[in-house]
Amino acid sequence: MFLMHLGSLRTSIVIAAFLSATFLMACEPAAESGEEGLTEEVVVNLPSDGAIDEALASISEERIREYTQVLASDEFGGRSPSSRGEELTIQYLTEQFASLGLKPGGMNGTWVQEVPLVAITADPDMSLAISGAGGSRAFEYGAEFVAGTPRVVESVGFEKSELVFVGYGAVAPEFGWDDYAAVDVTGKTVVVLVNDPGYATQDPDLFKGNAMTYYGRWTYKYEEGARQGAAAVLIVHETAPAAYGWATVENGWTGTQFNLVTEDDNMGRVAAEGWITLETAEAIFEMAGLDYHEMKAQAELPGFEAVPMGDLTASLAIDNTIERSSSNNFLAKIPGTTRPDEVVIYMGHWDHFGTDPSLEGDQVYNGAVDNASGIATLLEIAEAYTLLDPGPERTVVFWGTTAEEQGLLGSGYYAENPVYPLNKTVAAINIDALPIYGATHDYTIVGFGNSELDDYAVRANALIDRVVKPNPQPEKGSFYRSDHFPLAKQGVPAHYGGAGHDNIEHGEEWGRAQSDAWTADNYHQVTDEYSPDWDLSGAMQDISVWFRIGLDLAYSNAFPGWNEGTEFKAMRDAMMGR
Template sequence: MQRTTFLLLLGLCFALSACHRQDPLEIAQQAITPERLAEHIQVLASDAFLGRAPASAGEMLTVNYLVEQFQALGLQPGHQGTYTQDVPLAELTVDPRSVRLEVRGPQGQLHFRYGDEAMLWTKRLAPKITLQASEVVFVGYGIVAPEYNWNDYAGVDVRGKTVLMLVNDPGYATGDSALFTGRAMTYYGRWTYKFEEAARQGAAAALLIHETGPAGYPWAVVQGSWSGPQFTLANEQQNMDRCALEGWLTYEAAQRLLRLAGRDLEQLKAAAAQPGFRALPLGLQLSAALESTVRQVQSRNVLALLPGQKQPDEVVIYTAHWDHLGVNPSLAGDSIYNGALDNATGTAGLLALAHAFTTLPEPPARSVLFLAVTAEEQGLLGSTYYATHPVFPPAKTVAVLNMDGLNVLGPMRDVTVIGYGLSDLDDYAQAAAAAQGRYLRPDPEPEKGYYYRSDHFSFARIGIPALYLDAGIDHVVHGTEWTLKRRAEYVAQHYHKPSDEYNPSWDLHGAVDDLRLLFHIGYQLANSTDFPNWREGTPFRALRDQQRNER
């Protein structure tokens, strides 16, 4: 009788144990915690890391920290036996005292103050840039887009001239869904494209007119982002194929310039947003000069690998950029751009995901690469370099999951997908969000062009489906209006400013939810045989179809 009772009790214990035994996937997700995340953010965003500028003492500290963390997790070096990939960069630092910018016309001349009214630089690897009496042409939005039947350079020769242009694209200005994609910015609206196109047209200088709405950020962000050392990937021509001079003018400075030509900026804006607009010579001549120190430097991407146990030659990549803007000694008071939200949070998330994957009892079928890239703030340079010098070929890269600025406001009911509707990865995100009782939504601010402003875009451009999840806006306690207000406050007060520092009052539970969701997506992809594709009609579909044929 006693033996029977004992066996019954033993069986009950085993049954209870089985009921409480957690799924390994659940255990791995639970390893992502607010405390672990906060610890990494505080280190990476500390003053000791000096704003994490590429090719600086802050880079050395950052890269060493990341390598140490990946080593401690037992992850393998991800690039030719090392944890780093050298990224050759050129560093150019404008001497503010050297900058001269003046415009002359029949009615007189104007001088523009560096920093207050104009931000100027060059991507050419030249210590001195001088322009004399370059004719100024207003080219509207500076766009050549055959698929939209749009060409702002039609009928005008701008070789050797200065082009003045608007930021964003015509659909934003009019709200007309028949123009480009309406208020949602296309890549043609990005400053990177506009400078590239101006160079293709042979312009000597290219100036953008800044407005907070269409740019997506205030003038203070332009001042902070384009002062101090600037980095570029150099080509065989030492970037002499770029415009000699690139820059921004404040809206007020542009108004003054156009009044000198007898023109009204608002009227020109209205005209530029209409189909059939033609570029307008202004009868003005621009002269400018600046001096830069030029250095050839090395920065580094950091790569850590969890090899797959069945298809190790196929990879899922998690990305985050580790860099920020460094130190600006010319600033009074706090001169360190700590970049806590942007992007110590994403880099900390990368480490948290790596830790979660290493808690699994066995690796997934496919490999998982944790890639922390450099120089995102300088135009996605680190991710661009990896995309052109990949460890895993694009045809064998399953997907890229990117993190740039995690949610610090607390749990949300929703998940924002930047570029919603572009790829099959939305289906994976939908399933993972549903498992959390959440829903997907498209970007609530498509006019800001976030899809073209972070590292996933470097991979999309070579055909690899890339998912960029942003923080939701439907806060579980405060709702949507409260969240949008807090986001706007961050952009106005802290984005690309020294005040972007770690805040102990941040609620990182929302970030943890998003990271667990990203873990779920990556885990499913790494244990499947699927190769997600872009949706029909998207600009990257043909490249992915070609990669499918290569496989």
């Protein structure tokens, strides 16, 4: 049966405009869109309605609860990467997916992909020295700046590296923007603003206006600095554009930092990645005879050119303690019946924060909602797929990522070392935390407007009378902060969404209040534990949506793309030969 049940029994030949013409929110009439440059025919051969309904009906709230309870039990110790909890988790997932009849989906016929990790702990006894003809000043680690190195070396540093202010530090061809165009920063220390010019100006025509682009993320600033050959990148912290206060930066960037390790031990990355407080920035600009706020205003203007900071130089030495380890991405698959080389991915992170023996009382970060519930969902969706006859035309992969909580490391490693070729990977659906407060009228897409996958979500939600809404706070950059993002960054379209706040029984205000309270009381805390009181009716709605989105992809030959103006479109188009 075709997608949308057109009433035809033919199993092939659907016009190119099929998808956009049939989705409820599509705006172009079908008759015209065949001439709009689309050349591939999109064919969708779904199993019968009855078969789909039966598969959907098999998804059991009871089993979601059972799987979640096992994964979130104290015995699993909070599922920290490289721990006994990891062993138990991988073993449990292997047994469960095997018993459902899935095949190993990892490297060399195994269920896993090994992910090499390194833990680097910088000696806090360091200071950032800024000097020029007018004198010098040493800034205090923690209170005034933080810095570390991704390089796997015992000591690293630089002396008298010239300082350059590079504005937002963005090289964004799709927005006609290049902060590095007029400057060579090889060996220099760049000072860069957080977020992007669109957020700074709230101009909807600049970047993506209020919504953060990848150019606004700190990860991007460091990556671009490395591409430009800089010795160090110092990001100026301001609370509003960063979306968190200095305390978060100080806690997050000091102490042990987990990283992936490349073959060259990360020597291709900048020697020092750091943040400076707003006060530190103001002081350094003053030493350079510049006004920080004036320079910041200039950096918001198209055509901005980087500004050398007088005769100022920076010096910094970092000593590290290094510990190498490894962890595992878990991968299971249902091989495709007709196009097994094409892959649809369901993903969710299995890891959480482990056990902290220094805590009084409860020491286990059980991570029941985040993300034992998401892994339980992968198992239930996998089982539903096994009941479909005929089976999916494309291979469906179920991927439990590791070290998400350490900075998307498992997904980041996979994206750089894909088990399945990225140009054959149709899309990824990321599941991170089930809703526990009941059924809703709405569904929120994080990164709404980025890709044609939105249409699939709109249609799947319409089947259960739900409306799709954009993420209400796109300036926080949530799209860049979960595991689908490393794939998106490599060009693979990715969907990340779930129940909104508009609770069917209690209304929107109540729904938002429950969610806010949960975040305040339980998010990333030892109290994120399983409770029989969870209302999983909204989760069951979400699961049916995720199942449908994957179904519409796994039984089709469509390769949905990124929308015009997204950071990832050029890369996808290149790999797909578009």
